[in-house]
Amino acid sequence: MGKATKPSTKIILEYIANFPDAPARTLARKIFNENKGFFDTQEKVYGRVKYYLGLNGKKAREQLEIKQFFREPKKHNRMLPESYIEKRERIKLPSGMKKLGIFGDVHIPYHDNEALETMFDKFEEEKVDGIYINGDLLDFYALSFHEKDPRKARFKDEIKAGRELLEYMRERFSGVPIYFIPGNHENRLERYLRRKAVELLDVDEFRLDVLLQVGATRIQYIPFRSKVSFGNYLIEHGDKIPGAGGVVPARTALMKLKTNVIINHFHKTSSSSQRVYNVDDSSTINGYSLGCMCELEPEYLEINEWNHGFAILDNNNQKISVRQFKIENGKII
Numbered sequence: 001m002g003k004a005t006k007p008s009t010k011i012i013l014e015y016i017a018n019f020p021d022a023p024a025r026t027l028a029r030k031i032f033n034e035n036k037g038f039f040d041t042q043e044k045v046y047g048r049v050k051y052y053l054g055l056n057g058k059k060a061r062e063q064l065e066i067k068q069f070f071r072e073p074k075k076h077n078r079m080l081p082e083s084y085i086e087k088r089e090r091i092k093l094p095s096g097m098k099k100l101g102i103f104g105d106v107h108i109p110y111h112d113n114e115a116l117e118t119m120f121d122k123f124e125e126e127k128v129d130g131i132y133i134n135g136d137l138l139d140f141y142a143l144s145f146h147e148k149d150p151r152k153a154r155f156k157d158e159i160k161a162g163r164e165l166l167e168y169m170r171e172r173f174s175g176v177p178i179y180f181i182p183g184n185h186e187n188r189l190e191r192y193l194r195r196k197a198v199e200l201l202d203v204d205e206f207r208l209d210v211l212l213q214v215g216a217t218r219i220q221y222i223p224f225r226s227k228v229s230f231g232n233y234l235i236e237h238g239d240k241i242p243g244a245g246g247v248v249p250a251r252t253a254l255m256k257l258k259t260n261v262i263i264n265h266f267h268k269t270s271s272s273s274q275r276v277y278n279v280d281d282s283s284t285i286n287g288y289s290l291g292c293m294c295e296l297e298p299e300y301l302e303i304n305e306w307n308h309g310f311a312i313l314d315n316n317n318q319k320i321s322v323r324q325f326k327i328e329n330g331k332i333i
């Protein structure tokens with residue numbers, strides 16, 4: 001690349017070099033989505049990608065100086081129709097983390113401070129070197145489509161309280177990476193915008209991570225629906241598991257996903273394991289559902305089986321062992 005290479009060209013060439021097998025259209029979509037502000041339209045990026053791949057005709061191929069990325073033009077002209085499949089992002093939490101504290105279902109501002117304090121004390125005592133917030137950090141009551149009590153929390157206050165909790169955690173666990181993935185409750189924001197203010201959907205200022213100012217607190221934001229794993233465990237919020245949780249949500253998750261898994265969402269501590277008859281030795285898969293950190297007897301569902309709880313995951317060379325904790329009256333039981 002010469003000195004005068006435009007930043008946008010540099011981006012395109014980098015992607016082409018890094019993803020040598022990706023189809024031109026896929027590359028164009030990826031480049032456009034991941035480099036907001038550099039390109040006007042995805043179609044224009046597509047044109048430029050094709051150009052550098054040498055797919056814009058013989059003349060263009062001859063004139064182009066950079067020939068290292070050329071691909072052989074297809075022998076036929078017809079293209080398959082563009083696919084709208086969006087692959088879920090895969091995220092592997094760093095293997096260097098030895099002790100990961102995990103919790104979710106805080107449902108700010110309906111959070112239980114006593115339970116939170118107890119959990120954070122435990123994280124501190126155990127010297128966790130990573131914290132993972134597994135969805136439903138915020139309730140977003142104001143954005144739900146259920147019947148609402150106007151005296152309850154306003155959206156603005158919920159966001160403020162959410163920021164305050166993240167700031168609290170950042171200060172208390174200053175050098176520790178903190179990850180946050182939204183759950184179905186945070187997704188109420190997206191659903192609200194889709195239904196009521198579609199024009200604001202792609203405005204950055206209305207993105208959850210921007211509203212929560214995760215950059216300022218150095219919280220690592222993981223996009224909704226990403227597929228997250230830590231060692232040999234999948235970590236899911238739990239809302240995508242078909243059907244309800246049942247009496248033992250961990251069992252339901254294990255049977256549906258058929259792999260080691262940790263979920264939140266059902267607000268109830270449970271575990272389940274199953275031996276799997278394998279080609280080689282048989283092995284055991286384990287599932288865990290974690291308790292919540294929110295009000296246990298909310299007005300809309302006063303009688304339930306919820307409990308306060310969280311887990312600590314110990315990482316031994318990518319083999320995870322899970323320690324679950326339940327909290328009652330401010331104490332770990």
Ligand SMILES: [Fe+2]
Nearest residue numbers: 105136265266
């Ligand atoms: Fe929840």
Ligand SMILES: [Fe+2]
Nearest residue numbers: 136183184265
């Ligand atoms: Fe949930």
